[in-house]
Amino acid sequence: MAVTSSHVRSKNHKKLKGVNPFRNKLKNQQSDKKKPVIFKDFEDDDQDEFLDNLVQSENKTPTYHKLTKQELKTRADEILEKQRKKLPVYQNKDEIMTYINKNQVTVLIGETGSGKSTQIPQFLINSVSKGKKIAVTQPRRVAAISLAGRVAAEYGCIIGDEVGYSVRFDNRSNDKRTKLKYLTDGMLLRELMMDKKLSQYEYLIIDEAHERTILTDLLLGFIKGLLQGSRKNDLKIIVMSATLQADRFSKFFDDAPILFVKGRTYPVENFHLSLKDSEEQTDMVESMIRSVIQVNSSEPFGGDILCFLPGQEEIDKAVAILQKISPILKDSYIKQKLKIPEIVPLPLYAALSPSKQLLVFNKLNSNKFQRKIILATNIAETSVTIPGVKYVIDSGLRKVKIWRHELGLSTLLTVPVSRASCQQRSGRAGRESEGKCFRLFKENDFVNLPSQSESEIIRCDISNPLLILKKVGVKDILNWSWLESPGKNAIVIGLEELYSLGALNDSGELTEKGEKMALLPLAPHLSNVLLEAMERNCISAVLDIVACLSVENLLLNPNPDIRDIVNEKRYQSATLGRRHGDLIMLKEFYDIFNGLDSVPEKKQWCQEMSITYRGFQNVIKIRRQLKDYLKKIDANLEKNEQFKNKGTASNDDEESDDDFIDTNDKKIDVESILKCFLYGFVKNTAIGMPDRSYRTTTTGEPISIHPSSMMFSKKDNPGIMYTEYVFTSKGFARNVSRIELEWLQEVAMGVKKFK
DNA sequence: CAGTATAGC
Numbered sequence: 001m002a003v004t005s006s007h008v009r010s011k012n013h014k015k016l017k018g019v020n021p022f023r024n025k026l027k028n029q030q031s032d033k034k035k036p037v038i039f040k041d042f043e044d045d046d047q048d049e050f051l052d053n054l055v056q057s058e059n060k061t062p063t064y065h066k067l068t069k070q071e072l073k074t075r076a077d078e079i080l081e082k083q084r085k086k087l088p089v090y091q092n093k094d095e096i097m098t099y100i101n102k103n104q105v106t107v108l109i110g111e112t113g114s115g116k117s118t119q120i121p122q123f124l125i126n127s128v129s130k131g132k133k134i135a136v137t138q139p140r141r142v143a144a145i146s147l148a149g150r151v152a153a154e155y156g157c158i159i160g161d162e163v164g165y166s167v168r169f170d171n172r173s174n175d176k177r178t179k180l181k182y183l184t185d186g187m188l189l190r191e192l193m194m195d196k197k198l199s200q201y202e203y204l205i206i207d208e209a210h211e212r213t214i215l216t217d218l219l220l221g222f223i224k225g226l227l228q229g230s231r232k233n234d235l236k237i238i239v240m241s242a243t244l245q246a247d248r249f250s251k252f253f254d255d256a257p258i259l260f261v262k263g264r265t266y267p268v269e270n271f272h273l274s275l276k277d278s279e280e281q282t283d284m285v286e287s288m289i290r291s292v293i294q295v296n297s298s299e300p301f302g303g304d305i306l307c308f309l310p311g312q313e314e315i316d317k318a319v320a321i322l323q324k325i326s327p328i329l330k331d332s333y334i335k336q337k338l339k340i341p342e343i344v345p346l347p348l349y350a351a352l353s354p355s356k357q358l359l360v361f362n363k364l365n366s367n368k369f370q371r372k373i374i375l376a377t378n379i380a381e382t383s384v385t386i387p388g389v390k391y392v393i394d395s396g397l398r399k400v401k402i403w404r405h406e407l408g409l410s411t412l413l414t415v416p417v418s419r420a421s422c423q424q425r426s427g428r429a430g431r432e433s434e435g436k437c438f439r440l441f442k443e444n445d446f447v448n449l450p451s452q453s454e455s456e457i458i459r460c461d462i463s464n465p466l467l468i469l470k471k472v473g474v475k476d477i478l479n480w481s482w483l484e485s486p487g488k489n490a491i492v493i494g495l496e497e498l499y500s501l502g503a504l505n506d507s508g509e510l511t512e513k514g515e516k517m518a519l520l521p522l523a524p525h526l527s528n529v530l531l532e533a534m535e536r537n538c539i540s541a542v543l544d545i546v547a548c549l550s551v552e553n554l555l556l557n558p559n560p561d562i563r564d565i566v567n568e569k570r571y572q573s574a575t576l577g578r579r580h581g582d583l584i585m586l587k588e589f590y591d592i593f594n595g596l597d598s599v600p601e602k603k604q605w606c607q608e609m610s611i612t613y614r615g616f617q618n619v620i621k622i623r624r625q626l627k628d629y630l631k632k633i634d635a636n637l638e639k640n641e642q643f644k645n646k647g648t649a650s651n652d653d654e655e656s657d658d659d660f661i662d663t664n665d666k667k668i669d670v671e672s673i674l675k676c677f678l679y680g681f682v683k684n685t686a687i688g689m690p691d692r693s694y695r696t697t698t699t700g701e702p703i704s705i706h707p708s709s710m711m712f713s714k715k716d717n718p719g720i721m722y723t724e725y726v727f728t729s730k731g732f733a734r735n736v737s738r739i740e741l742e743w744l745q746e747v748a749m750g751v752k753k754f755k
Numbered sequence: 756c757a758g759t760a761t762a763g764c
Contacts, residue, residue, distance in 0.1 A: 139762065139763075140761095140762065141762090141763080167763090167764095168763075168764055184763060184764080185763075186762090186763040187763085187764070189763090190764060213761095213762065213763075214762095214763085215762090215763060215764085310760075311758095311759070312758085312759070312760090313758065349760080350759095350760075350761070350762095351759075378760060378761065379760080379761065381760095381761090382761080382762095383761070383762080398760060398761095399759070399760040400760065400761095401759075401760070401761090412759060412760085414760095456761095456762090464764095520764090521764035522764085550764095552761095552762090557758080557759090625764090704756085704757090705756095706757070706758085707756060707757045707758070708757080708759095712757090713756080726759075728757080728759080729758090730757095732757080734759090
């Protein structure tokens with residue numbers, strides 16, 4: 001029986017060699033094989049849309065917009081017969097539905113390929129009351145969008161009709177007609193801030209709950225409250241999770257039943273280092289390269305190799321070496337008359353330019369005797385699915401950023417992954433046919449790994465989550481229904497932080513300012529900066545910079561061979577930035593980008609500066625959204641000095657940003673801007689010492705300016721302010737600006753001080 | 756004079 005209720009099967013680790021206890025084989029899958037996608041022009045950033053469609057390609061969305069109602073229906077019937085009915089979840093529909101109908105909360109373990117995310121919501125769609133909806137949450141935007149597309153096709157409607165989605169910047173749902181809405185968990189949380197009862201929903205399906213993102217954890221905590229209170233009788237919950245976390249969810253919801261549905265993937269054989277291998281420490285990159293060569297030469301042609309390494313540095317190093325030895329190997333194979341494919345190494349990590357990321361999806365020329373070697377971070381573990389992978393080599397390592405509450409800094413550590421991660425990684429080899437996973441550690445080490453990774457909530461800065469709790473009206477945060485509490489210490493420090501930013505009053509209640517901060521889609525510090533800027537006549541420039549800060553990897557790390565040229569170009573372009581620091585540099589770059597007339601010019605400039613064009617498009621989207629929020633927050637905004645003479649802007653024009661330009665748009669008021677930032681980052685300051693080093697104002701610890709900063713070579717700053725403090729080989733200030741000591745005094749007087 | 760996983764509003 002595919003469905004097992006009320007318990008999670010225990011796993012026998014002794015079986016691991018040669019047998020994968022987590023997968024079951026299913027035949028006749030050839031029809032589901034993905035078609036190869038070939039890209040002709042990899043330099044075009046506009047192809048990012050294609051990338052979005054490719055990630056999570058299991059749910060690839062065809063477009064049915066032009067089809068008539070009848071055609072939609074016909075198509076849906078066809079999918080039902082040919083595909084849906086074969087899914088394990090569909091085959092166990094009645095049994096699953098019995099459990100869901102009987103229980104307020106059901107935990108469902110659905111393995112990859114079981115069809116849980118697409119089918120379960122459809123089983124429920126016809127039993128939803130008039131005017132009510134089903135919400136299905138996802139941790140990632142692309143997943144929400146592609147699932148909605150797939151399900152709309154299966155249901156036989158246009159996206160945004162009965163089936164829709166809602167993610168940041170993109171809402172395709174209809175308040176009245178949409179019955180089934182896929183959304184990011186962050187989006188549902190935002191809806192929760194507006195309507196504490198989530199009254200429009202009758203079913204909440206929390207998908208990928210085992211990933212334990214902060215936002216999913218918060219949602220589950222709020223849901224528990226709802227089930228015990230106002231929504232006791234008219235709300236049902238389905239938590240979808242991987243095996244290892246299912247027990248936790250079941251216990252959290254008063255021993256809710258656990259259903260287990262098998263997946264449809266191929267078996268993967270796991271190999272570990274032999275026990276006889278020497279204990280001596282070898283270089284990870286070196287052993288990865290050895291393994292790649294070995295696997296490539298010993299395994300039959302056909303099927304690519306996916307390698308997991310902890311970070312960009314290791315990946316770049318490995319790619320460089322593999323590229324160097326690839327032609328040498330090829331020659332030697334030919335000379336020895338060995339039939340071994342040539343290796344084509346490809347890097348994959350988030351900070352890689354979008355065009356280079358796309359290369360991993362490119363199908364190699366079938367006439368050439370080659371094998372792709374993809375060297376990836378854990379971006380390939382959940383976010384990106386690469387077709388054609390048959391072999392996985394796992395270093396067993398990853399990088400984790402850990403927030404130190406008491407120090408207000410984050411540390412970046414390379415740590416062993418969890419058993420859950422190992423299984424997820426090896427599963428990547430069995431998506432299209434049976435595969436093999438080679439682990440660069442011993443079986444004994446595997447057994448001793450933690451069963452799952454530390455959840456986000458206990459290793460991240462929780463000031464924003466705490467602000468959300470306050471906004472939703474949680475009084476006793478320490479004893480709130482935490483799925484996992486971040487701990488008293490973290491909570492107290494986080495609340496102190498909110499208090500010092502003026503979000504909470506002396507009694508710990510949310511202030512008017514705190515209300516506004518909770519509404520802004522930013523970290524509380526940055527919200528505070530924006531609110532301060534509203535009163536200082538420099539909101540436009542500060543908004544530009546804050547929007548830039550909200551985009552990850554806007555400025556790429558240029559490759560070593562062009563690094564000096566790019567750095568010099570950046571330095572030359574930021575005439576104010578090289579004196580005042582990185583924040584002002586961002587403002588200058590923003591202005592330059594916007595000042596260029598045509599898209600080709602903008603792209604050209606981005607290329608030269610090693611900036612992502614797409615990143616800047618996001619900056620502009622975010623800026624527009626922040627501006628809209630600010631308008632909502634401050635009803636008097638239109639009367640504000642900066643908006644006089646402009647009146648109400650006509651909203652039909654996409655470029656209606658004009659109403660937000662301050663009077664001094666040509667001249668950058670450096671002092672005002674940096675003082676605004678000080679209001680959010682007073683604690684992130686350091687004072688210049690006579691020996692030209694810096695010491696933090698809070699603890700007196702030595703701190704160095706990170707080499708990636710414009711301020712790195714500038715030694716005459718009386719003080720510095722930074723938006724990030726990280727500890728790697730030593731304490732580094734990242735994103736650094738020069739400040740005068742008088743500013744520090746002035747702002748510190750204006751900021752409520754704790755202690 | 757160093758070198759940063761991933762995701763979300």
